Amino acid sequence: MKNLQRPQIQCVKLWGGLASCGSIAGLVLLVVGCSVFTRTPPTVIPQRIPLTPAVWFSPSVTAAEVSYDTPCGEKKTMALADLLVTSIPKQLNNAFNQVTTPNHTEEPLASDGAIEVGVGVRRINLAIPSQGHGTYPATATVGMEMVFLARNGTVLFSKKLDGVGRGTVAVAEQSCVLSGLEAILQEAIDSAADRLAKQMALSSQIQDYAATKDTWKPIAGQFRSEPVPPIVGTTAVPPPAALELTQPVQTVPSELVQPAHVNFRAIIRDENRDQFLDPDESLTIEVEVKNEGTVEAKDVAVVVEGKDELAGVFPGEVVVGTLQPGEVRRTTLTNHVTAIESTGHGELSLSLKSGSPLGLVPPPKIFAFGAKPKQPDSMTIQDVDQLPNTLTAFKEPKAVIVTIGVGHFRDEQVPVVSHASHDAAVMAEYVHAIGNVPRERMRVLLDRQAQLSDLEETFERWLRKKTDATTDLYVFFSGRALVDGVSGAVSLMAYDGAPGGPTGVYPLHQLQEAVQRLPIRRAVLFFDVSLDPVPGADLATIPQPDWESGFSDARKDVEMWMVGNRKLQEAQAHDHSKHGLFTYYLLRGLQGVADLNRDATVTAGELCTYARTQVIQVTRDQLKSKQEPLCLPQVGRGGMARIYPIARGNNPKPASIPNAPESPAGASKTLPTLMQVGP
Known part of the structure; x- marks a missing residue:
């Protein structure tokens, strides 16, 4: 490769339309370097869910294509639709009993629900010299989104993942043909579809939905009206939009007119896709309408009607226009939600x-x-990135702070963890400000700075130089972790970690042993991690992540552990604040609101109890999912570490309540239940 000409790097903006499910995913083809990459084996799919959903391919799938320049300067185009529509159902059949691909005349949601698939192509980078020949390493990355819709249109699952394919492309001598690209793209598509199918099969919401299948009522019997045959000398008039569809169609004398046959699909998405509309949040309606008959359909529109407290929040109708026989038209409309008086x-x-x-x-x-109604100023989301002036609480010149945030990884196949590095950076500033900790006693490792060698050096060598019997240690980790398929042991993933092998992971028990060897007074450890199974694990039998076995009762007076996500799942993000959900409530608690007993001090037990309660409530009520943090030692275990002061309290008392009328003599009084946060 020494005599090759300097490659010309080309970046071409490619077509990437809006999917019918309202998503755009990306495809990036990179041809770089001169090393040979190995292929990652497919992930293991858990037990199939007993459903037969229909698969909808958005226009971004059916029209997907890749354009690139050959070494001869010619522009070539490769269609991806066949690769996508072949691979995706195959991978989904590993997650469900069966999937179907209905035609436009069928109603997918009338079966067991629907899976929407979107994918887009964004750019191609080629590093092949002009008139060059030989083989060149190549990497293709396909971004794909899948959404599972219940029969009533409720979104039960929505996720984007990137799939990566690696290999080599070849150019024959005195040839302009680039071979080997299709196989690399196929591997990238298979990887994305396989991992999304795996995540879908693990979805508790889809599993709960499938468990109620025996109670479903036929949709066709609920909603569909029987066709009314035209009568000679009359014209069938459609019922007004405000009338129930089950009412008989009125007829008026006229000449015979052949009726039109029109069908439609529709998807509605709120901006953060949690099925809960916040004030000023955008709402997008996407409609696909097809004239399936042989006559023109005039002035077609989709009527949008909100019921109960949603009336008036949404637009009145989406205008489609006149459709010719066989014509398909897609329309998108985006509006903002206006404030309402109550939830x-x-x-x-x-x-x-x-x-x-x-x-x-x-x-x-x-x-x-x-x-959700517009909140008054006192209830708006707090900007936890702005450290309050009252944050300073103690002087801890001998304290040590280690915060680690790994949101992006060297291996592009590892999913990104949103806001992880930001979490670690802000948490370091909070603990520094609270305890006046000297900067030289802080170590902050973000993304590329948090390779496995950095973690080993920090915990096994650097900490030993900084600690003594008067040291209070604070450790924070935000990112991704792997769970062993046999023991449930947890390992933290470093920046150079790879899902296909054991390299680049730091076992939790190794961290525990390193901390226990230190001559410290107290240690508080925070973990806000998404948990994945190790490759090859049997997901039907894998145990729950083991956070507790390494936590000894002998250490309960010294160590306090706050785990944001105790189960095998993705940790939720608090996108408004650009933090992980658990980290956001830790920061809010450190501002003082975790002072549950209002004694002007936030203890470690109070902080974990506050963050745990908030995360459980928000994921249940707003995100329609589940995430359960874990506090170690738990309440009632007698751990003195739970009452360790960690911040200054700032939790105002609620407004006074007028005295209630006195109870009749002899009436019993019920005492309030107090939240236990101490040992």
């Missing part, structure tokens, strides 16, 4: 209307949303 819950119904007679009225699409 609302209701349904949003989308139905079809046309200026032409309709032979068959499609069933309405029903979407369940909640709407």
Whole structure:
């Protein structure tokens, strides 16, 4: 490769349309370097979910293509649709009993639900010299999104993942043909589809949905009206949008008119995709309408009707226009949610209307949303990045701080952990400000600075130089961890960690042993991690992550552990604040609001109890999911570390409540239940 000309790097902006499910994922093809990469084996899929959902391929899938320049300067295009529509159902069949790919005339949600798939192509970078020949290493990255919709349109699963394919492309001597690219793209597509299918099979919401299958009612019997045959000398008139679809169609004398046959699909997405509408949040309605008949359908529109407290929050209708026979038209409309007086819950119904007679009225699409009122200034989300002036609480010149945040990894196949490095940076500043800890006693490792060798050097050598019997140690880790398929042992993933092998991971028991060897007074450790199974693990039998076995009762007066996510799942993010959800409430608690007994001091037990309670409540009520933090030692275990002061309290008392009328003589009084946060 020494005599090759300097390669010309080309970056081309490619087509990437808006998917019918409202998502754009990316495809990046990189041809770099001169080393040979190994392929990662496919991940193990857990036990199949007993459902037969339909697969919807968005236009970004069916029209996906890749453009690139050959060494001869010619522009070539490779279609990806065949690779995508072949691979994706195959991978999903490993997660479900079976998946189907219905045609436009069928109603997918009338079966067991639907899986929407979106993918987009963004750019190509080629490092092949002009008129060059030989073989060149190549990497293809495919970003893909899958959304699982229940039969009533409720989103039960929505996730984006990147798949990576590696190999070599070849250019023959005196040839302009680039070979080997399709196999690399196929591997990238298979990787993304395989991992998304695996995540979908692990979804507790889909599993709960499948468990209620025996109680479902036929959708067709609920919504679909029977077609009304035209009568000679009359014209079928469609019912007004406000009328129930089960009412008989009125007829008026006229000339015979052949009815139109129109069907539609619709997806509605709120900006943060939690099915809960915040004030000023954008709401997008995406509609695909097809004229399946042989006559023109005039003035077609989708009527949008909000019920209960959602009435008036949404636009009145989405205009589609006139459709010729066989024509498909897609329309997107985005509006912002306006504030309402109180928290609302209701349904949003989308139905079809046309200026032409309709032979068959499609069933309405029903979407369940909640709407959150605009909060007063005192209830708005706190900016935890701004350290309050009252944060300083103690002087700890002998304390040591270690914060680690790994959100991006050297191996592009490892999913990104949102806000991890930001979490670690802000947490370091909080602990520094609270205890006036000297900067030279702080170590902050973010992304590339947090390789396995950095973690080993920090915990096994650097800490021994900085600690003594008067040291209080604070350790914070935000990122990703792997769970052993047999023992459940947890290992923290460093920047150079790889999901396909044991390299680049730091076992939790190794961290525990390193801390226990230190001659310290106290240690408080925080973990805000997403947990994945190790490659090859049997997901049907894998135990829960083992956080507790290494925590000895002999250390309960010295160590306090705060674990943001105790189960095998992704940790939730608090996107408004650009932090992990658990970290956000830790920071809020350190501002003083975790002072549950209002004694002007936040103890370690109070901080963990506050953050745990908030995370459980928010994931249950707003995110419609589950995440359960863990506090060690637990309440009632007698651990003195739980009452260790960690911040200054600032939790105002609630407004006074007027005295209640006195109870009749002899009436018993119920004492309030107090939250236990101490040993």
